[in-house]
Each structure stands twice: as C-alpha cells, then as structure tokens.
Amino acid sequence: MSLPQLPLGSAPRREAVPFEFVAEADRFRSNVTPPPRVRPSVSQLAGRTLIGLTIVAGLAGSLLFGLPALETSRTPGHSQQSEASVGR
Helix, strand or coil: CCCCCCCCCCCCCCCCCCCHHHHHHHHCCCCCCCCCCCCCCHHHHHHHHHHHHHHHHHHHHHHHHHHHHHCCCCCCCCCCCCHHHCCC
C-alpha cells in the first residue's frame, strides 16, 4: 500500500469534510452525567481546619522566634569573651 505523493513545492490542499457526522462532532453533548460530589463530613472539615491552623501557627512561631536571631547587632564594639580568657 503506497501513500499519495505531493508534487514538489506544493502545499497540501484543504478539502471540505465529506461526512456530516464529523462536522456535527463539535456540537455533540454527552448524556452521561458525572456522579454527584461527595460532601465532606463535619469531622473531616474539623480535621482539615485543625491541620491548617497547626501549619499557620508553626509558620508564625518560627517567624516569631527566628527574627531576633536574624537581627544584626546594633553595637559593633560589643564582643563576647569566653570564660577561659577572663582570668588572663
């Protein structure tokens, strides 16, 4: 079985659709309805809310405790000394 060959240098021709059902395929609507969405129960909603609040509280807590550690010292002359160097 051989495929039709295009002449060199020519573009493929655009032909009209000979079948009516192909043209009607754009307008086709299915008569199958999807199943109804399952609503989450009260305990599922409460669990999701608690998980969300826990995540938000963890992020807020890490920000609250982490920001002081990220601040730079305002007094450049202040330096820490170890206990070993105090007696010298």
